[in-house]
Amino acid sequence: MKALKPAALTAAFLLGSLLCANAWGDPAPAPASGDAYARLPVCKLSEDGKRLAVEPCRTAPAAVPMPRRPVPLTIQPMPSNKLAPQVAMPKAQPSTPIETLMQPPGTPIPAIGCTAGGCYDPSGVRHNAGPAGTTITPAGKMCQRNGAWLQC
Numbered sequence: 001m002k003a004l005k006p007a008a009l010t011a012a013f014l015l016g017s018l019l020c021a022n023a024w025g026d027p028a029p030a031p032a033s034g035d036a037y038a039r040l041p042v043c044k045l046s047e048d049g050k051r052l053a054v055e056p057c058r059t060a061p062a063a064v065p066m067p068r069r070p071v072p073l074t075i076q077p078m079p080s081n082k083l084a085p086q087v088a089m090p091k092a093q094p095s096t097p098i099e100t101l102m103q104p105p106g107t108p109i110p111a112i113g114c115t116a117g118g119c120y121d122p123s124g125v126r127h128n129a130g131p132a133g134t135t136i137t138p139a140g141k142m143c144q145r146n147g148a149w150l151q152c
Contacts, residue, residue, distance in 0.1 A: 042057060
């Protein structure tokens with residue numbers, strides 16, 4: 001009984017809504033046939049040009065069917081693709097000798113067998129003693145002597 005009461009109320013509400021919609025709703029407009037439309041006057045503007053002179057009206061028929069206007073077909077050619085000019089690559093620097101890579105310039109190297117006349121480096125090259133804690137290589141390069149290290 002409890003479930004029947006809400007269902008009955010819902011059905012009554014829907015039926016009442018349907019009856020009210022039909023009672024106060026606008027009547028559906030009758031579909032206009034082609035003859036009725038053709039009998040309407042052609043649309044023209046009023047004297048002031050702000051509104052239609054007669055409503056309802058129909059659009060004016062075309063006076064003469066307009067043929068399609070021939071238009072010349074102009075196709076612009078695509079621009080030609082030019083290859084970029086070849087740029088000469090700069091000349092490569094000469095490769096660094098392996099000895100320099102193994103001991104970059106400025107890296108301290110151990111001084112071996114130092115005497116008052118100079119020292120030897122690990123590769124056996126003689127560094128002659130120079131003024132105030134410096135040595136001179138056979139190539140004439142000056143190196144600093146700091147204890148047991150040479151830095152060229």
